[in-house]
Amino acid sequence: FAEQLFGRPTAEEEQKLAAITISPAEEKTYGEQQVQAFTDDLRQKGVRVLRSGREVEYLRKLVAVIRPQMKQAERYTTIRVCFVDAPQVDARAFPGGTLFFYKGLLSFAETEAALIGIVGHELSHLDREHLLIPLKRSKFLQADQQNGKATDWQKPFADATFMMRVMVRPFRPEDEAAADRDGARWAFQAGYDPRELARLFDRMHQKTQDPKWPLAGYFRSHPFNDDRRDAIEAESAELQNAVRAAEAAKPKLYRGKRNLSVRTPKAEQEFDE
Numbered sequence: 001f002a003e004q005l006f007g008r009p010t011a012e013e014e015q016k017l018a019a020i021t022i023s024p025a026e027e028k029t030y031g032e033q034q035v036q037a038f039t040d041d042l043r044q045k046g047v048r049v050l051r052s053g054r055e056v057e058y059l060r061k062l063v064a065v066i067r068p069q070m071k072q073a074e075r076y077t078t079i080r081v082c083f084v085d086a087p088q089v090d091a092r093a094f095p096g097g098t099l100f101f102y103k104g105l106l107s108f109a110e111t112e113a114a115l116i117g118i119v120g121h122e123l124s125h126l127d128r129e130h131l132l133i134p135l136k137r138s139k140f141l142q143a144d145q146q147n148g149k150a151t152d153w154q155k156p157f158a159d160a161t162f163m164m165r166v167m168v169r170p171f172r173p174e175d176e177a178a179a180d181r182d183g184a185r186w187a188f189q190a191g192y193d194p195r196e197l198a199r200l201f202d203r204m205h206q207k208t209q210d211p212k213w214p215l216a217g218y219f220r221s222h223p224f225n226d227d228r229r230d231a232i233e234a235e236s237a238e239l240q241n242a243v244r245a246a247e248a249a250k251p252k253l254y255r256g257k258r259n260l261s262v263r264t265p266k267a268e269q270e271f272d273e
Helices: 002-006 011-018 024-044 054-069 103-109 112-127 130-142 160-168 173-189 195-208 225-247 257-262
Strands: 080-084 091-094 098-102
Touching: 011 130, 024 091, 024 098, 024 130, 054 080, 054 098, 054 112, 054 173, 091 112, 098 103, 098 112, 103 112, 103 195, 112 130, 112 173, 112 195, 112 257, 130 173, 173 195, 173 225, 195 225
Parallel strands: 080 098
Antiparallel strands: 091 098
């Protein structure tokens, strides 16, 4: 049953899953279970989770810049932002619209353009319903095909093992690649340089030096960082070429190194670069 929930779906299954709808109330219940489990795990490790303060307010403002570009913006009118006081370079999205950003990410990003690309990446997971795939599969698998009655779809997710598996490997590499493209495109449309997101992944590649052993990618939830860098650079070139063709001018793109440093978004103040 676990493999049915978390394995890669076939093309036929993708179509069936796309037809299953999840109400906002169901998504909220599903997401709250994960958020609670994730928060409890962090606190057991002695890691602080902040829901207010300078960093949280700054991140909320960046979310407000990107959220209107989501196709499902009306479904996520309220996005909750949490700040994890830990050095990891990481960010997480949970069903219902809760985002976690780690302290290490804000230090590693170097520019607001890179950070807002990550913000867009996380919002894309919500927008594309990547987070709802296990829930859709659960509802599909538990439907009683004989009498049309469905069993309790929440039951498997009450088990801690299921919850941890959802959190440890929530997405597929193709989901991450799609979210990268959205993050780059939305940053560009907001006036930022998406190449800063590519540079972030390049620095991560230099830091981790992921070996590309045969079949290594099969067991990954994320694409290799250098592949992510290359894909975003290609997306950035396409976006800029489209603007040049329409306006016969190179678009002015913002990096926002000082904005990130002082925690003031571009929407409030632009600095000379």
